Amino acid sequence: MKTKSSTSQLVVRNLVVSVKTKHILYGVNTGAQSGDLLAIMGPTGSGKTTLLNAIAGRVQSTSGEITMNGQYFNKHLRRRLGYVLQEDVFMPSLTLYETLYFTAMIRITESVSLKDKQTRIDDIVKALDLKKCLHTVIGDFFVRGLSGGEKKRANIACEFLTDPDIMLIDEPTSGLDSTTAHNLMNQLKNYATQYNKTIIATIHQPSSQVYHMFSKLLLLMDGKVAYFGKASEALNYFERIGMPCAIHFNPADFLLALLSTDDETSKKIHEEADRHKKFENVCEQNPLSNGQHSHVNHSYINNSDADNSKAGLRTGGSAVSFDDVCVVGIDKEETSVHSHHAWPTSFWTQYRMLTWRQFRQSKGRILHKYEVIESLLLAVLGGILYFQTDYSYKTLRDKMGTIFFSVTYWGFNCMIGTVTGFPAERGVIKKEREAGAYRLSAYYAAKITSDLPLILITPVLFYCIIYWMSAIGDGVLFATFLGVNLLFCTVAQSIGHIIGTAMPDMKLSLKLVNTYMLFSLLFSGFFNTHLPDWVKWAKYLSIVHYAFGCLNILSTEGMPVLWCNTTSAELNPTCTGNTTIITIADVLKDSGIDCPYFCYTASLGILFIVLRVLGYYVMKWKR
Template sequence: MRKERKMDVDDEQVQVMDLEAQQKKTSESDLPKIQKKAKHPVILKFKDVVYKVKFPSQRKKFFKQTTSSPVRERVILNSISGVVYPGEMLAMLGPSGSGKTTLLTALGGRLGGNLKGSITYDGKPFSNQMKRNTGFVTQDDVLHAHLTVTETLVYTALLRLPNTFTKEQKIGVAEEVIIQMGLTRCKNSIIGGPLLRGVSGGERKRVSIAQEMLIDPSLLFLDEPTSGLDSTTAQRIVSVLWELAQGGRTVVMTIHQPSSRLFYMFHKVLLLSEGNSLYFGSGSHVMDYFESVGYVPSVPMNPADFLLDLANGVSPDESEDIVTVKEKLIVAYKNNIANELKADLREEENEEADHRKEANTEIEKWPTTWWQQYTVLLKRGLRERKHESFNILKIAQVLIVAFIVGLLWWQSKITHLQDQVGLLYFSTGFWGFFPLFDAIFAFPPERMVLAKERSSGMYRLSSYFFARMVSDLPVELILPTVYVIITYFMGGLKRNAASFLYYLFSLLLSIMVSQGLGLALGALVMDLKAATTLGSVLMLTFLLAGGFYVQNIPAFIKWIKYLSILNYNFKLLLGSQFKPGDTYPCDGDTKVCLVEDFPSVRSVGIRGQFVSAIVLVIMFVGYRLIAYFALTRIGVTRKSRTTKSWLLCLD
């Protein structure tokens, strides 16, 4: 057995030598060698990290109503310790649900809730300064699909690099990173998405890494960087990370099932199983360790596959049950590794006190000013959404509806008052639904991008929110104006400038309010199907209570009309065409009647125009405030969020 083991070790050494040659060849041919050294090398230490999640237990209900459900507690991380030095690459392995992503999120300073233990960066706790020096690459490549690679990195550089860099220098840094990450060939290609062809999966992953490399991080975290990639592309990605580590950076990643080529690139390995450590140490010594505790693969195999089998409780000869294997490995880790590791991590009390004092000196939270963030986000938003703002289908929809309306109400006259009132109410309803559903789709698709960028401290939520509002204005204002120009004159409404402008601005104000309602629904629900359903129900209710279809609403439900956007807009549009005291021919043109006594006008009234405008302005502000505060829930770190924290354990 010892002779066979010695041959295996020799084979491993040969593989390592071959791999180093392969890395050199790959980095020289496919990827430019990254020679830039880390400015501030960071030693990452984590000691006795414990993370628990509370969640209500599920209790079945039959015919009897149950009392309040008791709260259960699950340990996601159980006393995890380790240290990673500059120039090292740590790989965290383990089956799904072992706690890899949770631990990575905790080490990256992005995990709130019931987190205990010590996590230090050069002996100091996490701070704004450390946040500026840390890169975090999520498992999913959260990128804007319609931006090119260059645009993506330039906008990120303008937002994340501090004002000690000029604009030209920031753009230069982006161009340098493009070269370093081997993205030159695809720099002018769009990122793409599920339904939009763009760069390849490996190139998308390199763009995600490049975004973090813009700030020249000394500490880099990556969650499953090889997920969904073929072995060759995965090897290229890890080769890039290996080069980054060689530059004095500290690299920590989770990885599910790496190939043997990738495994031997890791300087250190942390093996997790159900939140417990089974191994921490050098990747080249991992097989020797498990042999020493009685587990040797029965056939030559990928070390990563062997480790995952053990983490799942599967012994090489399958002679032991799953629970026994896991318990033996946990005990072996505590007896052979844990105590020695904790001794190495122990720090002097006076040194910790000094670190706490130094940690009190914080740098500015934001790298750029509010106005800089707003202008960059506005340009990026206009660039990203130009394909949807004035797409042919949307323009055709508005134009076709406008001309059909104009033809149906062709040169309607005051003698047909019902027709003119119907035209006003149709415009009210159409421009209540149209902007509502457009706005509902504003925030949910960008949720992941917003969460990622806010977690990185890239910009203030207020600058993003205002930039998003302004970038939507072109489609929200120009298309309705075109609609009004077509329908107003074809429909035979009052031909004077005052009435036209009153009509136009009243409709635009109502559109902005409907848009605000859509933004609030989208931000609150964050589910397109549910938000669309809720928006349809609300707007249909407002439509029915708007005063046109039902003039005599029962008293017990009459209060709905005072919440209806369409009710106030209908009143304003009526006021643009009719004034108190105006008359129209009635009873076969033999006499005249007051317009305000007409049934569909009397229920809404012409008077009180100013009050209606004020109410719409209040709604305009109120709905947007609701949307803003709803967005504050997204991307907030270091706060206790039981439900979201529970989801982190499903890695």
């Protein structure tokens, strides 16, 4: 198992990033090599996160170049980068160990044995001092779990597991107390040295002790480089340009204060940076600068910037020693060895692991004890209300009421359950997909599979109670009845899934679910037996209508004909003129139920397939 990286170097030259018309980074030059801990400091809004995003390929650069070992980043090379975002987003119901296990199984290639993956987890847990909380749930706003510091280390551990050569970490110490921050930075520094990794971290306000751990420092001010070079040289540099730091002053505080002072000082700092050619001699021995530039795909870069950069390199001229940012002897083969596979693991492994995690994550939510108790109570309530009613034309509305009540409850429940399950996982999926951890199709297939048994168990319990209490039918009908209901639940779930994916705002998603379900109820056939002709077609858009229609046909099968001279027929609109008898089919027709039951079942089946396929494309569109 490989954990000690071969030497690699990252070089950023003349990087310009603009979003719409706003310039964020102006010609940033920086770089780092294996074993380095490069700190990026600067006031809020100076462009630190944007720089990390650009390196990680999550933000498109306007011009400039970012290379690793002299090669431009492509999808495969980017897998050698790990990126720890500032927000620690996890599946909250999983324990730390489960989270690490999942990451190891899905993001470490299958050529590494299970035993080696386990060893890697153990090593990282030890290196980041996470043993104490290994079996604690991650937790969230509602459930207490890992502390802030532990979550941050867990986030870093997940990225370390993939064994990246270069690790980008956004604000690892923000929100941590000074001792925890110091310990974390110490662990990162040790890790970088021990395993020959490059660590690039944005740091807000490091203590002096933490500051002295940095090997290199990049100071950003308004998107421009104010200083880049050895951290130990920064104070000398500023002293030389007439900005000395008082003795015993925390260098980080001093530097941050400098970058946030008046316009006069800012102007002077920028002028000095320009005099040092914006620190563009990032890497004098960089393969790009010693004649190998030609193999690089120039279409990625702004040529004039690249030429300027080369000109700067030739003239050199820096008064400060930034020269050893880069190293020689880069193993080019190492770079390409990793470049073959589109995904770290096969579709099957991704599907299996995602199903496993999805099941664990949703279990707590869908099979929550309150959910189960609510379903059982409502089933008993419905059962009492319609207790052992017989099938007659007098009690037909009651019978239809039982079915309407059940279908409505499960329509709402399955849709709302799916929509409300999204926020917890949306951030995690986004983060993992951006890191290229798995295929969207594997995630989608896993989500469908894992939610199925969970969304079906409570409805079965519900129907076991209400069906027998309200005497809907016999044992044979029960199986069919259950089957149609479960199919209906999956259709409702599919709609919930599409709405949840298409609308990131949960409030809006819930509004849409409510609107659609109320529409669906209005046109189900239960409420309105005199629909105007021009709007009758709307029932085909109602999923409740399909289930309601089908279940009513099934349960009333075999009911005798109704003589129109009986009192129960008085209000029946079908008993008009000379009609003497009507059948149950005529009565159901008044509610708009005018197709055979298998038409309704087939429609639900087709809807299920169409909505599932649509769900995938909506997800692809919204990613």
